[in-house]
Amino acid sequence: QLTWWPLARDTTYYSISLLVLAIFVGVVGEGEVVWWEALILFAMYFGYVGVMAMNERLYKLITGNELNNDDEEVLKETPTVVSFRYPT
Secondary structure: OHHHHHHOOOOOOOOOOHHHHHHHHHHHHHHHHHOHHHHHHHHHHHHHHHHHOOOHHHHHHOOOOOOEEEEEEEHHOOOOOOOOOOOO
């Protein structure tokens, strides 16, 4: 089940990225993106990768709660060996 967290996290980062792009195209570059602006936008992509890497810590910092990862519970309940029987 989806929660509010992925939507809020991704929408916030996407909005910041669009704002930076709008500033570069509309104010700084007057209709074009130069190499150093593209480099900053590229670095922002790696910033997003960093946000995703620190997702659980960021969630705890903002909400004060642990991120409930139901996938880990499912993995604990699932047997580690799966066998298939073929009709003979």
